[in-house]
Amino acid sequence: IRWTEGRGWHDAQLVPYAPLSIDPANMTLHYAQEIFEGLKAYRRPDGSVATFRPDANAKRFQISARRLAMPELPVETFIAACDALVQQDKAWVPPHGGEESLYLRPFMIANEVGLGVRPANEYLFIVIASPAGAYFPGGVQPVSVWLSENYVRAVPGGMGFAKTGGNYAASLLAFAEAAEKGCDQVVWLDALEHKWVEEMGGMNLYFVYGDKIVTPALTGSLLAGITRDSLLQLARDLGYEAEEGRISTEAWRRDTENGTLTEVFACGTAAVITPVGSVKSEGAEWVQGDGKPGKVTMELRKRLLAIQTGTAEDVHGWTHALA
Numbered sequence: 001i002r003w004t005e006g007r008g009w010h011d012a013q014l015v016p017y018a019p020l021s022i023d024p025a026n027m028t029l030h031y032a033q034e035i036f037e038g039l040k041a042y043r044r045p046d047g048s049v050a051t052f053r054p055d056a057n058a059k060r061f062q063i064s065a066r067r068l069a070m071p072e073l074p075v076e077t078f079i080a081a082c083d084a085l086v087q088q089d090k091a092w093v094p095p096h097g098g099e100e101s102l103y104l105r106p107f108m109i110a111n112e113v114g115l116g117v118r119p120a121n122e123y124l125f126i127v128i129a130s131p132a133g134a135y136f137p138g139g140v141q142p143v144s145v146w147l148s149e150n151y152v153r154a155v156p157g158g159m160g161f162a163k164t165g166g167n168y169a170a171s172l173l174a175f176a177e178a179a180e181k182g183c184d185q186v187v188w189l190d191a192l193e194h195k196w197v198e199e200m201g202g203m204n205l206y207f208v209y210g211d212k213i214v215t216p217a218l219t220g221s222l223l224a225g226i227t228r229d230s231l232l233q234l235a236r237d238l239g240y241e242a243e244e245g246r247i248s249t250e251a252w253r254r255d256t257e258n259g260t261l262t263e264v265f266a267c268g269t270a271a272v273i274t275p276v277g278s279v280k281s282e283g284a285e286w287v288q289g290d291g292k293p294g295k296v297t298m299e300l301r302k303r304l305l306a307i308q309t310g311t312a313e314d315v316h317g318w319t320h321a322l323a
């Protein structure tokens with residue numbers, strides 16, 4: 001779908017996957033005016049196909065668009081575009097029963113030619129799809145995390161709350177540093193004090209204190225994950241207390257050592273829920289709980305996946321079945 005100044009959104013097309021022809025002076029290539037989303041379509045027991053909370057992705061896409069000075073795409077247009085692609089590619093949605101899905105990647109780029117730094121006056125909104133395997137084909141594995149003090153992902157007043165490519169470009173060197181330290185993932189801390197926990201790689205974090213779960217509050221420098229939001233509600237449905245809060249790296253270590261912080265996990269569309277098994281930073285290292293996936297972590301994971309794949313009741317109306 002195209003957007004041009006004065007005309008708005010027009011020219012929706014469903015076309016076979018093919019390379020885009022881009023002018024070398026396309027503004028996106030130089031100034032990174034780009035945003036994206038990620039969501040999955042799952043096969044349900046009756047053979048039908050449903051996406052999970054596409055309205056939430058559509059709203060977050062609008063928030064990202066505003067931050068990047070791009071035009072907002074109406075929520076219903078975003079959902080209709082995803083639906084049209086899933087309908088076309090229905091045969092590529094894996095069978096019910098596993099954790100495989102059809103992954104959708106909606107994105108928007110500037111489509112104007114020019115080297116001046118200003119918002120473009122033409123944009124392209126595109127959705128592509130790809131079958132996605134199970135994130136943990138051999139069973140859920142805890143990850144080791146590196147607490148990054150050298151690099152920050154987002155700063156106050158920046159774009160951390162937007163889903164834009166630049167945030168991911170800024171992440172790559174920190175991922176490499178985490179790997180050098182022997183860790184699977186990087187944990188982002190706040191930019192000012194390098195003290196407050198924000199996110200893990202491309203996922204939000206949760207801290208389990210017995211029957212209370214706590215996730216870092218949305219400060220503007222972390223992404224408002226849709227899985228994160230769903231878990232706040234789902235955990236309450238299951239009888240847990242669930243709240244947003246502020247967790248420092250000292251509290252993370254101290255509460256693990258005194259046994260009050262029983263489990264830590266990360267969550268996002270790709271892996272649903274990933275347990276954290278061990279933590280490392282400059283000068284400290286500890287095992288999280290017994291280093292194995294925790295009970296609360298696995299209970300929440302199982303229930304959320306059951307809703308997404310249509311085997312548990314969807315009391316919140318989160319699943320969006322194709323007509």
Ligand code: PMP
Nearest residue numbers: 202203204223225226227268269
């Ligand atoms: N944080 C970041 C930086 C991410 O890229 C993602 C993945 N979209 C998340 C958190 C989790 O968000 P969601 O649950 O919507 O996938």
